[in-house]
Amino acid sequence: MDTPPGHWRKIIEINLDGAANVTRSTLPVMISSGGGSIINNASINGIVGMPGADAYTASKGGLVALTRVWAVDYGRKNVRVNCICPGSIRTPMMAGAISTPEAEAHFSGNLLGRMGTSEEIANIALFFASDESSYLTGVILPADGGWTAQ
Template identity: 40%
Template sequence: MGRLDGKVAVITGGAGGMGKMHGKYFVKEGAKVVIADLESSDGKQVADDLGDNAVFIPIDVTNEESWKTLIDKTEETFGPISVLVNNAGIVASKSIEDTTLEGYRKTIEINQDGVFLGIKLVLESMKKAENGSIINISSVAGMVGSNNNIAYIASKFAVRGMTKAAAAEYAPYGIRVNSVHPGTIRTPMTEQEDVKEMVQDTISKTPLGRLAEPEEITNLVLYLASDESSYSTGAEFIADGGLIQVM
């Protein structure tokens, strides 16, 4: 028996990084998984590697019609959605002075608006499933401030707040909504040239003195997707190597 037997899960940003790891573990634990991403070639390959219990469905998380199409195709393929992992996101490290309005809005559109659309549009499908778990990937940047990161921090604080609002509103339907707040994780996003200095600075301040591996966050996400966390909603789950306690 797998921990996610009978569950249908959608993972945005599922073609790489943390999303790819989530998909691998979810299928292993018995879920039917939709790898949802803009990256078609990578997404198809990830789904193919996971076997018959996974499919790739393209999505632009900032587009409402794209979300509706994804949900319809998921139901046609596997049935109503019982788990949504809002994992898609971007990061850019710039001072407030160097942050353009266009760049700021792009980060908000993907990291914040994309989560809002997922929360809003998955509701009817989860009602059909008669239960649900929405897991919003925020960040330690959604808990505390830092230099050169205003757009990302704004978006991740918003995810934290939206999680609590949705948890209160969706509880009568048996739908739980929680946020996960990772520290710095070893993914392609944290290996970008423009964030390398910020990443090294974060590692130097982290009590455990290292990056998190993707599977360490996946284990937390897996717990929230499973019925083991059936009494947890509106909560913040922090996995940051102790960083917040020293900030």
């Protein structure tokens, strides 16, 4: 574990505590209004390990676990809780990480041979928020071009 304690805490506070705080404040309103849909955004690194990213992986793995717990705890109150686990998504934040052909090949090394787009992730969120997914809760969906299937 090479992550300094202060950096570890910051990552956990943003990725895990942030989701828990939003859910904690939103649940009473959802329950009193008859239900709703909570959509967590984790990462494939919450499902598989990523070398050198212990705090990030722990925070996203914790969010995956909380998704399952909240689905169990609040399903009978008509609150659905699902989680999107994006793989490599072409975003401005990723631009620096894919600045070489080797890096581009690495991040496109999934079964579809390309990085995903933020629009594709947004469409999954729209599906989870819609009545089309009314029978889904506790789903941990890797949106990774097949990376985790390899």
